[in-house]
Amino acid sequence: ELSQRFEDAVKGLRGQAAISETNVDGALRDVRRALLEADVSLPVVKEFIEEVRRKAVGAEVVRGVSPDQQFIQLVHAQLVETMGGANAPLARAAEGPTVILMAGLQGAGKTTATAKLGLHLKEQGRRPLLVAADIYRPAAIDQLQTLGRQIGVEVFSLGSETSPEAIAAAGVARGREEGFDTVLVDTAGRLQIDTAMMEEMVRIREASHPDEVLLVVDSMIGQEAADLTRAFHEQVGITGAVLTKLDGDSRGGAALSIRKVSGAPIKFIGTGEKVEALQPFHPERMASRILGMGDVLTLVEKATKEVELADVEKMQRKLQEASFDFSDFVQQMRLIKRMGSLGGLMKLIPGMNKIDDGMLRQGESQLKRIEAMIGSMTEAERRQPELLAAQPSRRRRIAAGSGHTPADVDKVLQDFQKMRGFMQQMTRGGMPGMPGMPGM
Numbered sequence: 001e002l003s004q005r006f007e008d009a010v011k012g013l014r015g016q017a018a019i020s021e022t023n024v025d026g027a028l029r030d031v032r033r034a035l036l037e038a039d040v041s042l043p044v045v046k047e048f049i050e051e052v053r054r055k056a057v058g059a060e061v062v063r064g065v066s067p068d069q070q071f072i073q074l075v076h077a078q079l080v081e082t083m084g085g086a087n088a089p090l091a092r093a094a095e096g097p098t099v100i101l102m103a104g105l106q107g108a109g110k111t112t113a114t115a116k117l118g119l120h121l122k123e124q125g126r127r128p129l130l131v132a133a134d135i136y137r138p139a140a141i142d143q144l145q146t147l148g149r150q151i152g153v154e155v156f157s158l159g160s161e162t163s164p165e166a167i168a169a170a171g172v173a174r175g176r177e178e179g180f181d182t183v184l185v186d187t188a189g190r191l192q193i194d195t196a197m198m199e200e201m202v203r204i205r206e207a208s209h210p211d212e213v214l215l216v217v218d219s220m221i222g223q224e225a226a227d228l229t230r231a232f233h234e235q236v237g238i239t240g241a242v243l244t245k246l247d248g249d250s251r252g253g254a255a256l257s258i259r260k261v262s263g264a265p266i267k268f269i270g271t272g273e274k275v276e277a278l279q280p281f282h283p284e285r286m287a288s289r290i291l292g293m294g295d296v297l298t299l300v301e302k303a304t305k306e307v308e309l310a311d312v313e314k315m316q317r318k319l320q321e322a323s324f325d326f327s328d329f330v331q332q333m334r335l336i337k338r339m340g341s342l343g344g345l346m347k348l349i350p351g352m353n354k355i356d357d358g359m360l361r362q363g364e365s366q367l368k369r370i371e372a373m374i375g376s377m378t379e380a381e382r383r384q385p386e387l388l389a390a391q392p393s394r395r396r397r398i399a400a401g402s403g404h405t406p407a408d409v410d411k412v413l414q415d416f417q418k419m420r421g422f423m424q425q426m427t428r429g430g431m432p433g434m435p436g437m438p439g440m
């Protein structure tokens with residue numbers, strides 16, 4: 001399972017205070033594998049990994065997020081950015097009908113996508129005209145006409161005796177004369193990239209002056225999407241793409257390849273054979289799909305939000321009111337664990353971002369001892385640390401119960417009281433010096 005693999009991949013980062021060259025390498029190896037399994041083409045994967053490495057190394061761990069969570073978010077964000085950030089809308093001609101040329105291999109889903117786009121535009125109150133410029137397969141014209149009837153959109157055809165470029169030009173002229181606002185030209189594809197197909201596409205382009213040349217790509221072709229896109233982009237020039245058959249098993253890695261190779265945005269995705277099965281392309285959804293980890297990201301977001309809003313605010317209020325006791329301390333420990341590190345928690349506290357790793361590690365092992373001591377306290381002792389200060393017998397009992405000396409317990413008690421005073425001072429504004437957290 002890919003999402004499992006991802007969780008494993010980032011385990012190496014868990015508990016680190018910052019992302020470094022060494023701890024990022026293992027995780028990046030697994031990102032690389034995940035992308036290849038999602039069928040992103042190899043050169044695209046390599047370039048992407050280097051970009052993530054540059055951004056990840058040295059990145060400070062943000063407020064309330066552990067390094068592993070942050071790494072996942074960083075990879076995800078980089079994928080989103082690479083795929084264009086937001087959805088790119090269709091171009092509109094300044095005057096006259098907007099002309100959209102559909103290009104791609106045979107079977108990619110061009111004719112279907114032409115009808116799907118026609119329906120999409122019609123539903124937005126536009127007036128599209130479909131043009132049948134695939135003259136090679138007798139069924140192609142019929143197919144478009146059937147789809148056109150189904151969606152209630154007019155289809156322009158001159159049969160199969162006229163050249164595709166002449167049909168395209170005549171279709172655009174008809175669109176202009178009759179006040180259609182969009183002309184969608186369906187063209188013929190071949191089973192593989194060849195010169196004849198490219199030359200024909202160029203002739204159709206020159207005859208119809210399109211505002212958009214949309215490359216229709218079957219997401220199932222995976223790695224090959226890169227070469228296909230390069231050929232069309234270099235020889236015809238594309239302005240966007242439609243990625244089809246995403247209702248299948250494909251992880252959608254082709255989306256990344258298409259964008260990287262051409263710079264052109266994916267504008268729509270096809271998610272089924274029906275004419276309604278078309279959706280605007282959303283980079284963030286595709287990024288989650290490519291990584292195979294939509295659920296993981298949702299969890300990360302949720303956990304982060306929970307920690308920040310509920311626990312931290314409550315804790316800060318308590319610190320301010322000096323009502324912070326050992327029960328709060330236990331809760332704070334849980335918070336630290338949920339956030340992956342003490343460093344993550346410290347960064348939530350204003351002014352406490354200059355603590356080095358050695359101190360953090362030492363602090364964390366000390367915190368474990370203190371947790372054991374708190375485990376031996378009664379509820380009343382947790383709520384009222386003063387009880388311990390007043391009665392040595394209580395301190396001796398806790399020492400015995402937690403496997404420490406009475407002196408250890410005394411020290412923790414002193415530190416705790418110092419910390420309370422310090423926190424109070426600090427949350428009221430000042431940053432007087434180093435924190436007196438117990439054990440630090």
Ligand code: GDP
Nearest residue numbers: 106107108109110111112244245270271272273
């Ligand atoms: P063209 O040769 O590029 O015009 O491809 P077609 O539009 O004729 O589509 C080829 C086949 O793919 C047809 O059987 C379509 O029903 C199917 N198809 C197109 N788009 C999708 C899609 O998004 N999902 C699925 N499952 N099938 C699709």
Ligand code: MG
Nearest residue numbers: 110111134140
């Ligand atoms: Mg077709």
